[in-house]
Amino acid sequence: GYGSVSPMQAERPPNRYDAAAAETRIKAAATAAGVPYPFENPEIRIFKKPRRLELWASGKMVKKYRVGLGADPELDKIRQGDHRTPVGEFYVCTRNDRSNYHLFLGVSYPNTEDAERGLRDKLITKSEYSLILSAMKRKERPPWETGLGGMVGIHGYGSASDWTWGCVALENFEIEELFVSCPLKTPIFITTEG
Numbered sequence: 001g002y003g004s005v006s007p008m009q010a011e012r013p014p015n016r017y018d019a020a021a022a023e024t025r026i027k028a029a030a031t032a033a034g035v036p037y038p039f040e041n042p043e044i045r046i047f048k049k050p051r052r053l054e055l056w057a058s059g060k061m062v063k064k065y066r067v068g069l070g071a072d073p074e075l076d077k078i079r080q081g082d083h084r085t086p087v088g089e090f091y092v093c094t095r096n097d098r099s100n101y102h103l104f105l106g107v108s109y110p111n112t113e114d115a116e117r118g119l120r121d122k123l124i125t126k127s128e129y130s131l132i133l134s135a136m137k138r139k140e141r142p143p144w145e146t147g148l149g150g151m152v153g154i155h156g157y158g159s160a161s162d163w164t165w166g167c168v169a170l171e172n173f174e175i176e177e178l179f180v181s182c183p184l185k186t187p188i189f190i191t192t193e194g
């Protein structure tokens with residue numbers, strides 16, 4: 001799924017959801033896990049093989065969710081259009097409440113390792129490589145328009161199957177919980193095993 005705001009979406013109002021209800025649910029999960037809310041040091045951990053996303057805070061797991069992945073779910077993302085969900089260490093680099101997929105937390109793909117591979121394999125230019133590294137250093141959104149692909153995120157519209165172009169899909173009420181509790185720069189770890 002794509003999550004950046006296109007010119008056509010820019011005029012669109014934010015997606016409707018009950019942020020207070022989402023906060024109530026995530027606060028209850030935080031209380032059950034024995035961690036303070038708002039979260040200190042939240043982390044998102046995604047395990048591709050078991051199709052699981054875990055929300056962590058203060059070193060404890062707060063909640064886990066079933067996810068849907070890219071249509072080619074087991075392998076690491078290599079290039080634009082491969083329908084794979086990336087593997088590696090990332091962070092939330094955008095937040096979009098006008099997404100076509102309810103809510104969208106952008107994943108900072110491609111990261112430094114992806115850029116090094118992309119430069120070596122001639123999928124990106126030296127200039128694109130430099131722009132990716134610069135974005136990583138500043139914890140901002142890397143270029144999403146390169147041969148490596150981009151616009152990978154965590155969004156809504158259902159976790160029952162692997163249907164995305166490389167994104168991580170949750171049920172709408174679940175992405176609402178992550179959206180209210182995971183600010184920009186929240187670490188995201190994606191691994192195949194789990």
